[in-house]
Amino acid sequence: MKLESLTISDNEKVQNDIIAKIKAHINYKNLEPGDKLPSERMLSEKFGVTRSNVRDAIQKLEFYGILKSIPQSGTFVANIGVIAMNGMIDDILRLEAPDFKALVETRILLELKAVKLASLRRSETDLKRIKDALDAYEQKVVSGEDAVQEDLLFHLAIARASGNSTLNTFMLTITPQIIIDFEKYHVCDKKQATLAIKEHTEVYNAIKAQNPTLAKQKMKDHFNVLYQYCYNIKSA
Secondary structure (H helix, E strand, C coil): CCCCCCCHHHHHHHHHHHHHHHHHHHHHCCCCCCCECCCHHHHHHHHCCCHHHHHHHHHHHHHCCCEEEECCCEEEECCCCHHHHHHHHHHHHHCCCCCHHHHHHHHHHHHHHHHHHHHHHCCHHHHHHHHHHHHHHHHHHHCCCCCHHHHHHHHHHHHHHCCCHHHHHHHHHHHHHHHHHHHHHCCCCHHHHHHHHHHHHHHHHHHHCCCHHHHHHHHHHHHHHHHHHHHHHHHC
8 A cells, every 4th residue: 555644754664765775676687877767666566655755855856966857757876976876875765854053054065165155156136036035024024923934035146146056055054944943932022023124235235245254244143143053942
């Protein structure tokens, strides 16, 4: 019987089980770079899971560059050697969900680089997108509403303005969990949210002035409270 209704934890286990079976299939069939995998339907029947489960597992392996899907053609083994592929899949299966501190540290590293690049590369369209996100955030905060999503949209607009698609992808990847953790730990109280309006504005002005050094410093200042808050949570 196929698995239709899963919790997040169960889904992760099913996904990892499928990934392990895909690895075993590739090795058993001696598939090489460029060789085609069976269809989602065939893998679904072979593994006794839903096609959506198979699709999620394939997408995860695509994200890490192990598989490559081509529309109307199918899914293929990417251009990496068998030893490297097996090692990478083993590492993927050992991955743990990042804790809040790990997410904060990763986000800060990414955003300090992103804001410098955005200052150098931003277009007028990028600048407008950042300003629109800033205005939306300010409007929510002033009206007393939760503004976590608008806050992150501001930061995602900066990542997009960096002109680095990989950096932007990483930011998009970690953002859903950041939203969950912000709400879970009540990170942004009213005082912090109000202060962030000023900090966001300073970051925006530095990007507008195309001053990467100032932009990085303003972003660093903006993250200071979050970084301290993160460590207080872990030590509480």
